[in-house]
Amino acid sequence: MAAAASAAACSASGSSAGPPRPGNTSGGGSGDGGSSTNTSTSGNAGSTSTGDDIGTGTGGSDPGPELVGDPKTCAEAAANKSYIGCDFWPTVTANIVWSIFDYAVVVANAGDEVAEVEVTRDGASVAHAEVQPNSLTKVYLPWVPELKGPDAGVCASGESISSSVRVDGGAYHLVSTRPVTVYQFNALEYKGAGGPDGKDWSSCPGLRMCPSSGDAYGCFSFTNDASLLLPSTAMTGNYRITGQQGWRSASMGGYAVITGIQDGTSVTVNLAQGASVIAGDDIPATPGGGSFTVDLDAGDVVEILGTPSSDLSGSLVTATRPVQVLTGMPCVQSPVGYKACDHIEESVFPAETLGKRYFVAVPTSPGGEVFGHVVRLYGNVDGTALTYPSGRPDGAPTSIDAGQVVDLSVVKRDFEVVGDHEFAVSTFMLGAEIVDRNTAPPDQKGDPSQSHATAVEQYRTKYVFLAPSDYDESYVDVIQPLDATIMLDDAPVDVEPTPIGNGSGFGVARIPLGPGNDGAHVLTASAPVGIQVIGYGSYTSYQYPGGLNLVLIAPPPPPPN
Template sequence: MSLPHRLCRTSLLYTCCLAACGDESSAIASANDGSSDDSTTTATNTSTDPDPGPVTTSPEIPTTGGPVGTETGTGTTTTGAPATSTTGATGTTGEPCDRGEVVCDGDVAQVCDGMGGFSDETRCPGACIAGTGCAVCEPGAATCDGEILKLCNDDGTAEHEVECDGVQGLACDADSRRCVGACAPDVLGASSLGCDFYPTVTANSVKDKFAFAVVVANAGDSPAHLEIDKGPALVLMDTVAPHSLGVFELPWDIELKAGSDVPASLMDVDGAYRLRSDAPVTVTQFSPIEFGVEPLDMAASNDASLLFPAHAWSTDYVVAAYNSVFYEAGDEKPGFYAVTASEDGTTVTLFPSATGDAVLPGAGVQADGTGQVVLDRGDVLEVFSQRTGQNPSTADVTGTRITADKPIQVIGGHVCTQVPHSLKACDHLEESMLPVDALAEQYVVTAPRSTLAGLPRHQMVRIIATEANTQLGYDPPQPGAPTTIAEAGDYAEIAATDQDFMITASAKVVVAQYMRSQKAGGGLGDPSLLLAVPPERFRDSYLFHTPSGFEGTFVGIVAPLGAEVTLDGLVVADFEPIGATQYGVARVELTANPAGQHEVAADVPVGVSVYGTGFCTSYWYPAGVELGS
């Protein structure tokens, strides 16, 4: 009796049949010449092709017995089940598998052509996975290759590599499938505390003899060993002792510093520094850090930025900057934003606001503020506003939305501006932007302290919308303050106020505070920029630096009423209540400290901002931020 047609094989693996399976019984008898009922047989590849491929072994085929059953992946047959089969390379063994379906014959991956054959066969160097094909790695496996952690995905089709950076004290641990150490992102959490930072020079017209610097605050119990690089070049290695600060001056990046003559937006390859530590630290950059080099030789264009560690960066930001300023013919100073990447091949996409559609073109950025730019690790894109007509408000990158396919850092600011434009003198602005996912609907805004009798000084406040039709409320009420922002990227402005109040918005907003020019009153100090931190991002401890030489140095502390707060070990009292918010503010002048080191601690999270003022200059920055959910 002949075998059923479905067992007839003409693939490279089987040669038991004639073409079209005409005489099945004789073909099988020939293949099993002299065998008993229980025997098996092998067959050689009889193809006449000049390159017949590897010799294979046929499956076991019973010559007698009950009905033929299901064929297994190894080619053996069993009894008692409906018959199914796979296809051969040059013929069929039964119903064909779907076109494009991948089946396995041992370590051979076969792609079905849907007509009873295979369109492709590949011998896998490792395992073959049905439905997938050749695996590039063991599914779900984790291995270590020095500092590289290799993670195989669940179907074995791809392997992801993670650098366990030894400079950050990280080690590869295959058992836990992660990099381990005090600087591991899952240990650090998302905050301004971290081990991998990118200090970035921004446009400033200050003289080069004044120093750009970073301050590293180590509040931990272990020394922090630092390495600062710029591209492939090592800049310095040093150590910051536990519970102390380190101040490190770094050369200006002249291209990013730009000065007063800014011809175009630019992309600076390896423009940022990379600062790494093997213990968690907080990093602040000062641009520049001195108030004066000699008496009467003052920088007069200072500001500072709290930096966020790369592991806490995000992919979506809204910019706070300030309008281009036109002083006289040939002297126009723009606002800017600077984007820094920590990974190669980072694609940055720009969505200008209504006032951000006039910029200096360059580096892939169009004159209307749109663009898509690819950055590698350490590269910096710096985009400048360009005034059109006589109205400076037509050129302001404030409200521009910046997105990327990998995490980025964004700093917003101004080369040197007056606030308002009509009152002298100009000063540098810069601040790190909070990611959109770290923004909030509620902020407590407090005025800085004046150098005149300790009274609050006037500031300008901008509220920048992330969504259209954003509604605003104030506690206590602020007469004349805007209550609606019509479009995402637009901003509401309170031009001059010395009041403390809470802002409540119907959607997430950016709140930017600008110290006004010295000629606007309030004693010494020209414009500086602070990004307000929402109460949900407050911390309960801060270690921070105040440079020497400034004529007034202050800390602003916002705390829930009744909180226990100390500054440099001394209890802070006399918090002034803010409306009905249950928050209060203390504005404290800091006493002289040769190291410029100060610490705030509290029994609940509080907000801390630090600022210094001098003749025609100031700086202002938040001392720390929580970024996690």
């Protein structure tokens, strides 16, 4: 079964508000991913009776002292296990964005010495950069067409990859002489401006007339997202896929992208019951509950594509050596039926780094509003009991099993969730039609993006993060103890956190971001906090966890029965 994004599903003509944007179809067929129906892709979701009350509990156990400091050397970074490191594997994922927009990684250096950065692919040098102390550098890299898939047409719609893909030597390898943080942007710019020095945007397809509408769409990317890349020293061989279900009415499947970082790695993918894989290269067609194995050397990439009616989430990836795993979709609406569609992607956290306590905060919307987001819960251990000290959101389960996924659909308030075993939480931003509803088309900002909630156990007291100047609005949402003192770029933050529940001791502070140091920011706190970084442009957005510790705090999940 082909997994392609049809023109009809990704845009709709005839709008009186100007040229249509990708994802403008208003209807979502029954069973489409991200619909307003609460779903569980496999297993028993436990009790899901209405529970949107405000609780008064005190939540889970104290997260304890922070275990990870700021590494000064690559050896310290390897030992400390956090998002800071010296060895990364940027990997292109499928996106129908026009290729004139740039795939890029942004490297931030919070140290006090210059970081020399070298990027190679399959042993050949691609780029070199110097990153000054307390600064960042954008490194533009060529797309890998086999992994990216085809571009949209001049009418900003088109088909994406239709089968699973293997590209030997398909990943980039980024090595730094000093500890750095790395984010990949697919794509970086959201409008036809900026890019490498001397870039000429005159050939942008959006400047040409769309025959079906008689208008030009304008040079906008429409489908962007960003991923926090994890250093290889924090990777493991165990991952529970934390993605989104396919978009059936648009024939768009989700994918998992696995990158080998050491030669001679054997990777087995045990599919969740609700998953189904489309064959491609040496990846076999595999139904839910099945498994397959691939062998990877350093830099080899497999992009495993699910059928549009299935969900790879909950599947278990096990490898004989550490690997990198990303999840995403070429384009998706959130929820289905609300424009517009956007590319989503994010790094998957190793299963051994998952925690038992999460605060899930609604992302700040354009203009500083707060409207909601889609939340998904992923089980990692059978019989995990879940409690909600701040009150249980509608449809939230009281227990979850390994490989089970529960879709809470649109959640409009912040909440706390605690398990007696580790589990995972992902969040998905809503379409511009919802989050920028007070702005008339075609000037709305926003669209879907994926991020992962960070376990309280992996919070930090210092973050170096990026909010690119390429976007119109950027925010950092800080989940913090109510009495914590926050400093941003050496200035005290005077935003009062909004309490989460009545008695958790935590709240969320929503902080607009200025330009910083060319988009680089440093946040410090008197107690461990978690952060989400958010940005908006015309019908596009990004969100990613701004960083986290990646201490091994959980056992590897047992193999499926």
